[in-house]
Amino acid sequence: MLKEIERVGLPIVHICTVVPISLTVGANRIVPAIAIPHPLGDPSLNAEEEKGLRRKLVEKALNALTVEVDEQTVFED
Amino acid sequence: MxxxxxxxxxxxxxxxxxxxxxxxxxxxxxxxxxxxxxxxxxxxxxxxxxxxxxxxxxxxxxxxxxxxxxxxxxxxxxxxxxxxxxxxxxxxxxxxxxxxxxxxxxxxxxxxxxxxxxxxxxxxxxxxxxxxxxxxxxxxxxxxxxxxxxxxxxxxxxxxxxxxxxxxxxNYIERGVRRNIFREKRGAERAVEMLVAKVNNKPFVTEYPMPVFDHVAPAAALKDLKKAKIAVVTSGGIVPKGNPDHIESSSASKYGKYDLTGFDYLTDETHETAHGGYDPCYANSNPNRVLPVDVLRDLEKEGVIGELHKYFYTTVGNGTSVGNAVKFSKEYAQELLADGVDGVIMTST
The missing domain is CATH 3.40.50.2300 (Response regulator)
Incomplete structure (x- = not known):
């Protein structure tokens, strides 16, 4: 799905937990997520902390969209 | 033994x-x-x-x-x-x-x-x-x-x-390994036979399949996030409560396009996941954990991004065939483009 969107010229960032799968399917900008059933959350945190964590991931993803890449890139911390 | x-x-x-x-x-x-x-x-x-x-x-x-x-x-x-x-x-x-x-x-x-x-x-x-x-x-x-x-x-x-x-x-999946073997007929003869079969529209089997590379070159980066219209899409199966279009919990045959107007965040009363391939309790109790609408709205209000696109696109990426996934996204990629979206976040579980 990522590739079809990128093919029309839109930059796309993949927030996902299983990075090897993302690399295999051909995502070019990848942000590793927290866990499979809650990629952008952590139920062990309180609501405020959890939202903070989610915000960090989304900010990282948005930042990835502003970075030129010429090959598949995993945006770690 | x-x-x-x-x-x-x-x-x-x-x-x-x-x-x-x-x-x-x-x-x-x-x-x-x-x-x-x-x-x-x-x-x-x-x-x-x-x-x-x-x-x-x-x-x-x-x-x-x-x-x-x-x-x-x-x-x-x-x-x-x-x-x-x-x-x-x-x-x-x-x-x-x-x-x-x-x-x-x-x-x-x-x-x-x-x-x-x-x-x-x-x-x-x-x-x-x-x-x-x-x-x-x-x-x-x-x-x-x-x-x-x-x-x-x-x-x-x-x-x-x-x-x-x-x-x-x-019965194993091709590994891309070639091995030298002896054949009855020399290569030139086999090649001509293949060519003759081809021009006569008869079946033939290549001895050297070309590798298929289907990597798409990265799209250009966003110049100005503050002015960008960002869309969010997911394979995590987030749908409006009740799954109105009956997207299947596995091997999905369709995707959904849903309006985010008026939603500052998602709750267990408005949205849920249709995905049958992971424990749904975390996504159901707080769907923002898969589709981060709450944070994207905050960032929109604060002016970090220009705008959150009105619609999100969603399907269940659970045993869904590559053919279907390509078909879905080809369709909505054109819509995203036509709607003036500048960049896309995709989330997967």
Whole structure:
């Protein structure tokens, strides 16, 4: 799905937990997520902390969209 | 002659421990056969025996790859087997990836033959087919009865160190390895025959298939996030409560396009997940954990991004065929473009 969107010229960032799968399917900008059933959350945190964590991931993803890449890139911390 | 000793790897589902709610269990080892190992052992007859079965939750493996691999390697080592077999995983993505990864780790570290089985579209097949022998199965466990004898036959040959035939003879997924063989007719003659068949629209089989590279070059980066219209899409199955379009929990045949107007965040009363391939309780109680609308709205208000696109697109990425996924996204990519979207966030579970 990522590739079809990128093919029309839109930059796309993949927030996902299983990075090897993302690399295999051909995502070019990848942000590793927290866990499979809650990629952008952590139920062990309180609501405020959890939202903070989610915000960090989304900010990282948005930042990835502003970075030129010429090959598949995993945006770690 | 003593039997070849096999250690078998399966997930929590095939061990009968549970479904997604048990996908977090750490690795454990049991003596003898468990689940599909029974059929494998029967198919081995007198040649090999399964001395132990290692069971690990699919999510546990995917989320703790290095630790899980180290733990499982130790377990395998403790049994000093002659061979290691994982799966078959059919079209289960996390399971297939785990089977491939642990087989490769065992092969690299212990130097014994390893074998797994999966559907050709399983992401694990793509990742590991060059490294491993992967018996090709159909896409669901309904194929177990046919998959097991194929795996057993290949496993026996591998354990005995016999020479293996071509992928189609031995039922494994093509690894891209070429081997020199002697043919009756010389190359020029075969090439001309192929050409004649081609111009006459008759069937022929190439001796050198061209590799398919389908990587799309990265799109240009956003110049100014503050002015950008950002869309969010997901394969995590987030839908309005009640799943109005009945998107299937696996092997989805459709996608949904839903309006986010008026939503500052998602709640368990407005949205849920239709995905049947992971424990849904976390996404159902707080759908923002999969589709981060709450944070994107905050960022929109604060002016960090120009705008959150009015619609989100969603489907269930659980055994969904590559063909369908391509079709869905081709359609909505055009819509995103027409709606003036500048960049896209995709989330996957």
């Amino acid at each position: 003593s039997k070849y000793k096999v250690v078998h790897y399966i997930n929590q589902f095939f061990a009968g421990i549970g479904g997604e709610e048990k996908a977090n269990i750490p690795p454990e080892m049991r003596d003898g056969v468990v689940g599909p190992g029974m059929a494998l052992a029967a198919a081995f007859e007198a040649d090999m025996e399964i001395v132990a079965t290692i069971i690990c939750g699919d999510s546990y493996y995917a989320e703790n790859m290095e630790n899980a691999e180290a733990e499982i390697l130790e377990m395998v080592k403790s049994k000093s087997p002659d061979m290691f077999i994982a799966g078959p995983a059919f079209n289960a993505g996390r399971y297939g990836t785990a089977c491939g990864a642990i087989c490769k780790a065992v092969k690299d570290n212990l130097g014994i033959p390893v074998l797994t089985g999966m559907y050709v579209e399983n992401p694990g097949a793509d990742i590991f087919k060059k490294d491993l022998f992967i018996v090709e199965t159909k896409n669901s466990a309904a194929d177990m009865r046919k998959a097991i004898p194929k795996m057993a036959a290949l496993a026996i040959k591998m354990a005995k160190g016999e020479e293996l035939g071509s992928p189609s003879e031995e």
